[in-house]
Amino acid sequence: MNILLTKRQKEIISKLRVSDAGANAIAFDNLESRQISMENIEILCSLINAELMMEGIFPNFEPNKYGIELENLLDVINRPRIGS
Structure with missing residues (x-):
């Protein structure tokens, strides 16, 4: 499945990869x-x-700017799963 990410989404994925410390390297590589x-995808x-x-929500559980970026990234990553 082909998932196209924006530059910013790639930056977020890169940050998550570092935070994940190699535990899910195959998923990131793929x-x-x-x-x-x-x-x-899961x-x-x-x-x-x-x-x-x-990191993406305010104390009232509303998304902050980063949270909105993460929600958009979830939509992109999850799109193939929803479409099937």
Whole structure:
């Protein structure tokens, strides 16, 4: 499945890869090579969602600017899974 990311989305993915410390390197590698499986989509969505919950919301649970970027990234990464 081909997932096209913006420059900013690639930056966020890169940050998440570093934070993940290699635990899901295959999922990140497959995303970069544009050959991603449903399993890897699930892994990446979980990591993005965790980042959203920790860094992307205000105390009132509304998304901050970074949270909105993460929500948009979730939409892009998750699109193949929803479309199938």
